[in-house]
Amino acid sequence: MSVQSEAGRQATAAPTASSAPIDAPAIELRGISKAFGPVQANKDISITVKKGTVHGIIGENGAGKSTLMSILYGFYKADAGTIHIKGQEVQIADSQAAISAGIGMVFQHFKLVENFTVLENVILGAEDGGLLKPSLAKARTLLKQLSDEYQLSVDPDALIEDLSVGHQQRVEILKALYRQADILILDEPTGVLTPAEADHLFRILEGLKEQGKTIILITHKLREIMEITDTVSVMRRGEMTATVQTADTTPEDLAELMVGRKVLLHVEKKPATPGAQILEIENLRVVDEQGVERVKGIDLHVRAGEILGICGVAGNGQTELLEVLGGYQTGTGTIRLNGQEIDLTGKNSDGQSRRARGISHVPEDRHDEGLILNFQAWENMVFGYHHAPEYQKNRFLMDNAAIKAMTQESMTKFDVRPPNPKLEAKSFSGGNQQKIVLAREIERNPDLLLIGQPTRGVDIGAIEFIHQQIVHLRDAGKAILLVSVELDEILSLSDRIAVMFDGKIMGERLPSETNEGELGLMMAGIAEEKSREAGQ
Amino acid sequence: MDYLTIIQILDSTVRLATPLLLTCLAGLFSERAGVVDIGLEGKLLAAAFLAGAAASVTGSIWIGLLAGVAGSLAFSMIHGLASITFKGDQLISGVALNFLAAGLTVVVGQSWFKLGGRTPSLPTEARFGEWNLPFSDALADVPFIGPLYHELISGHTALTYMALLAVPLSWWVLYRTRFGLRLRAVGENPSAVDTAGVSVVRLRFAALVIAGVLCGMAGTYLASLAAGFVKDMSAGRGYIALAALIFAKWRPWYALSATMLFGLLEAIGNRYQSITMGDFTIPVQFMQALPYILTVIILAGFVGKAIPPRAGGTPYVKER
Numbered sequence: 077m078s079v080q081s082e083a084g085r086q087a088t089a090a091p092t093a094s095s096a097p098i099d100a101p102a103i104e105l106r107g108i109s110k111a112f113g114p115v116q117a118n119k120d121i122s123i124t125v126k127k128g129t130v131h132g133i134i135g136e137n138g139a140g141k142s143t144l145m146s147i148l149y150g151f152y153k154a155d156a157g158t159i160h161i162k163g164q165e166v167q168i169a170d171s172q173a174a175i176s177a178g179i180g181m182v183f184q185h186f187k188l189v190e191n192f193t194v195l196e197n198v199i200l201g202a203e204d205g206g207l208l209k210p211s212l213a214k215a216r217t218l219l220k221q222l223s224d225e226y227q228l229s230v231d232p233d234a235l236i237e238d239l240s241v242g243h244q245q246r247v248e249i250l251k252a253l254y255r256q257a258d259i260l261i262l263d264e265p266t267g268v269l270t271p272a273e274a275d276h277l278f279r280i281l282e283g284l285k286e287q288g289k290t291i292i293l294i295t296h297k298l299r300e301i302m303e304i305t306d307t308v309s310v311m312r313r314g315e316m317t318a319t320v321q322t323a324d325t326t327p328e329d330l331a332e333l334m335v336g337r338k339v340l341l342h343v344e345k346k347p348a349t350p351g352a353q354i355l356e357i358e359n360l361r362v363v364d365e366q367g368v369e370r371v372k373g374i375d376l377h378v379r380a381g382e383i384l385g386i387c388g389v390a391g392n393g394q395t396e397l398l399e400v401l402g403g404y405q406t407g408t409g410t411i412r413l414n415g416q417e418i419d420l421t422g423k424n425s426d427g428q429s430r431r432a433r434g435i436s437h438v439p440e441d442r443h444d445e446g447l448i449l450n451f452q453a454w455e456n457m458v459f460g461y462h463h464a465p466e467y468q469k470n471r472f473l474m475d476n477a478a479i480k481a482m483t484q485e486s487m488t489k490f491d492v493r494p495p496n497p498k499l500e501a502k503s504f505s506g507g508n509q510q511k512i513v514l515a516r517e518i519e520r521n522p523d524l525l526l527i528g529q530p531t532r533g534v535d536i537g538a539i540e541f542i543h544q545q546i547v548h549l550r551d552a553g554k555a556i557l558l559v560s561v562e563l564d565e566i567l568s569l570s571d572r573i574a575v576m577f578d579g580k581i582m583g584e585r586l587p588s589e590t591n592e593g594e595l596g597l598m599m600a601g602i603a604e605e606k607s608r609e610a611g612q
Numbered sequence: 613m614d615y616l617t618i619i620q621i622l623d624s625t626v627r628l629a630t631p632l633l634l635t636c637l638a639g640l641f642s643e644r645a646g647v648v649d650i651g652l653e654g655k656l657l658a659a660a661f662l663a664g665a666a667a668s669v670t671g672s673i674w675i676g677l678l679a680g681v682a683g684s685l686a687f688s689m690i691h692g693l694a695s696i697t698f699k700g701d702q703l704i705s706g707v708a709l710n711f712l713a714a715g716l717t718v719v720v721g722q723s724w725f726k727l728g729g730r731t732p733s734l735p736t737e738a739r740f741g742e743w744n745l746p747f748s749d750a751l752a753d754v755p756f757i758g759p760l761y762h763e764l765i766s767g768h769t770a771l772t773y774m775a776l777l778a779v780p781l782s783w784w785v786l787y788r789t790r791f792g793l794r795l796r797a798v799g800e801n802p803s804a805v806d807t808a809g810v811s812v813v814r815l816r817f818a819a820l821v822i823a824g825v826l827c828g829m830a831g832t833y834l835a836s837l838a839a840g841f842v843k844d845m846s847a848g849r850g851y852i853a854l855a856a857l858i859f860a861k862w863r864p865w866y867a868l869s870a871t872m873l874f875g876l877l878e879a880i881g882n883r884y885q886s887i888t889m890g891d892f893t894i895p896v897q898f899m900q901a902l903p904y905i906l907t908v909i910i911l912a913g914f915v916g917k918a919i920p921p922r923a924g925g926t927p928y929v930k931e932r
C-alpha cells in the first residue's frame with residue numbers, strides 16, 4: 077500500500093518532486109498570517125515538521141490552532157506566507173488541493189455521513205468512476221490491507237451511526253489513508269475517547285509513524301503531548317511562542333508557555349469534611365423518549381462539604397442522571413434532598429421547583445442548556461431565578477436595573493472578561509461563558525450543585541479558576557455532584573468517585589486509592605472485581 | 613362494484629397520480645440534496661401556464677413541454693440562488709415562489725390572452741395523445757386480461773410512461789452512481805462532502821435542475837390533461853406531493869406507492885361524487901375533500917417514523 081501510494085503521489089501532486097532534496101521536511105509553513113477584520117488569528121507562523129515524526133501543536137482555545145489548520149486544509153487563504161510540502165511550494169485553495177497535496181485531516185467533529193456504511197464514507201469524493209460498484213469493491217480490498225497494516229479494523233459494511241466513537245475515528249483515519257495522505261492532521265482526537273480507545277489510537281499513530289507518515293496532533297491535553305509527540309509547538313494569541321523537542325520539556329513549562337504565566341496544574345484542596353446527608357438516590361431509573369432505559373437503578377448519596385465525581389464515557393446515563401436531578405427528565409425511584417423526598421414526575425418536578433428546593437445546575441452543554449447565546453449576559457444571568465422577588469419591580473415589570481447591577485457584581489467576582497453585562501453571551505469565550513453559568517448557579521447559594529462537564533472547551537487559565545470555585549463551594553459546606561468525561565478532572569477534584577457504565581454504577585472509589593487504569597477499565601464495563609486486580 | 617369499474621378507477625388513479633409522481637420525485641431529488649422544496653407547487657403552476665401558453669400558440673404540446681420545463685427550471689434556479697448561493701431561508705424562498713407563480717400566471721395570462729387568466733383551450737392535436745401499446749386493440753375483447761391491458765396498462769400519455777420509468781431510474785441514480793452517493797451525502801452531512809473536496813453548491817444546484825425538469829413535466833401534464841391552463845390549476849398538488857414524499861420516506865419506490873395511493877383517493881373522490889346512505893346524502897364537497905382529509909390522517913397516523921435528510925432546510929456555511 078505504502079509503495080503504491082508513494083508512486084501515485086509523485087505522479088499527481090508533485091511532478092517536480094525529483095528535484096526536491098531527499099530530506100526535505102514533510103511540511104513547512106513560512107510566515108503564515110491571517111486576520112479576520114481587526115483580529116489577527118495567525119501572526120507570522122513558521123513550523124517545520126520532519127517526515128516520519130509526530131508534531132504536537134498546543135495552545136488555548138482561540139490561540140489560532142484551528143485557523144492554522146483551516147489554512148492547511150484549504151478552508152481559508154492565508155494573507156501572507158507560503159506552504160511547502162516535501163520542499164515544494166504548494167497553493168492550497170480548497171480541500172481538494174489539500175487532499176492531492178497528501179494532507180489528510182481528522183476533524184474534532186467527524187465529517188461522516190451517519191447513515192452511510194463505512195465503505196460509502198471512505199469512497200465519498202474519491203470514487204473511481206461514475207458507477208459505485210467498482211469503487212466499492214476496490215475500497216473493500218484496500219481497507220482490508222490498511223486494517224491489517226495499522227490495527228485499524230472496522231467492519232466495512234457497518235453503518236456509521238452504529239459504530240462507537242472510537243471506531244468512527246478509525247473510519248476518518250481510513251478515509252485519509254485511502255486518499256493516500258502522507259501527512260495526517262488530528263484535531264483534538266482524544267476528546268471523545270475512553271482512555272483505552274485513546275491508547276489504541278496512539279498505537280495506531282505509532283504504526284503510521286513507523287510507515288513514514290507524518291502526524292500533526294492538535295490538542296490541549298499536555299499529557300498526550302508528552303506521551304506521543306517528538307516535537308511540540310506552542311501557540312498563544314495567534315503567535316507561535318515556542319517549538320521544542322518534547323523530551324526536553326515538562327508539562328509545567330508548556331502550560332506556562334500556553335498561558336503566559338505560571339499555572340497550577342493540580343487542584344489545591346484540603347481534605348473534605350463531609351457533613352450531613354444532602355442527596356440520597358435510591359433505585360433511580362430513567363427511560364428516554366425512544367423507550368430505551370438509560371439509567372438502570374442506581375443508588376448514590378452526596379454529603380455536605382463533599383464532591384462526588386461521576387466518571388464514564390459520554391452516553392452511559394450520566395446526562396440523564398443530571399437531567400432528572402435538574403428537573404427536565406422524568407424518572408422512577410426515590411430521590412431525597414435534606415431527607416425530604418422530591419417529586420420525579422408531575423408539576424413539582426420541573427426545574428423551577430428544583431431550584432426552589434436548593435438545587436442549582438450547571439448543565440453539560442452550556443450552549444444548548446446553560447445559556448441563550450443571542451441574549452445578553454444580564455438576561456442570561458437571571459434565567460431560572462427570574463421569579464425571585466428581588467428582581468420584580470411590580471406585578472408586571474421586572475427590575476432590569478437590579479438584574480444588571482447583580483450581573484455586574486457577579487461578573488467582577490467570577491472574573492468574567494470583558495465584564496460587560498450588555499454583551500451577548502455568544503461573544504464571550506468558552507471559559508467566560510462557563511463562568512457566567514457558574515456565577516449564576518453558585519451565587520444562589522444552593523445546598524446541592526449539579527455540575528456537568530465544567531471545563532469542556534475551556535482554557536487552561538479558566539479551568540484553574542473554575543476548579544477553585546467548585547472547591548470553595550465545597551469548603552462552604554455544600555454538596556456537589558460532578559459529572560465529567562475528563563478523568564484528570566474527576567481524579568483531582570472529587571472526594572469520592574463513582575463510575576457509570578451502561579446506566580449502572582460500576583463501583584465507587586476514593587481518588588487516593590485508584591488510578592486512571594482502574595477507572596478506565598471500569599468505564600469500559602469490565603467487572604469491578606477484575607478491574608480491581610488489574611488496577612493494582 | 614364490478615371488474616370493469618375497478619379497472620376504470622385504477623386507470624383514473626394512474627392518470628391522477630402521474631403529476632404527483634413526477635412532482636414527488638422532483639421533491640425527492642431536491643430534499644435528498646438538503647434543499648427543502650416547498651416551492652414545488654409554484655413550479656408546477658408556472659410550468660402548467662407556460663406549457664399551456666406555448667402549446668396554444670404553437671399548436672405543439674412538445675414545444676409546450678419545453679416551455680414548461682424552462683419555466684419550472686427558472687423557478688428552481690431562483691430558489692437555488694436565494695437558498696444555496698445567498699444562504700437564505702429555504703422555506704421563505706419556496707413560499708415566495710409559490711406566491712409569485714400564483715400571481716404571475718394569472719396577470720401574464722390575462723394580458724396575453726384576455727381570457728381572465730386562462731390560456732385558450734388546447735385542441736386534441738396540441739395535447740398529449742394516448743399511446744396504445746402493441747396488440748391493445750386486438751386484446752381488448754379477451755376476458756379479464758383484455759380490459760386490464762387495454763384500459764389500465766395501455767392508453768396513457770407519453771409522460772405517464774416516462775414518470776413510471778423515472779422511478780427505477782431515480783433509484784438507480786441515487787443508489788448506484790457516484791452522483792447519487794454524493795447527492796445523498798450532501799443532504800445528510802454537507803461538511804463531509806465539502807471536506808472530501810466536492811462542491812456542495814454544485815451538487816445542490818444539480819439536484820435543483822433535476823427537480824426543475826421533473827416539475828416542468830408534471831406541470832405540462834396538467835395543462836395537457838385539462839386542455840389548457842386555468843388559474844390555480846395545480847390545486848395543492850405540489851403540497852400533496854410533499855406529503856407523499858414524507859409518506860414515502862424520501863425513497864423512489866415508496867414514492868411510487870405513495871403517489872398511487874393519493875391518486876386512488878382522488879379517483880374514488882371523483883367517481884363517487886354523491887353517495888346516498890338511506891335518507892342522508894353525502895355532499896359532493898365532502899367527497900372532493902376526502903383525498904385531502906385522508907392525507908392529513910395518513911400523515912398524522914400512519915407514516916411511522918420518517919427521518920428526513922438530516923441537513924434538510926439548512927444552508928451550508930463552512931465552519932472555521
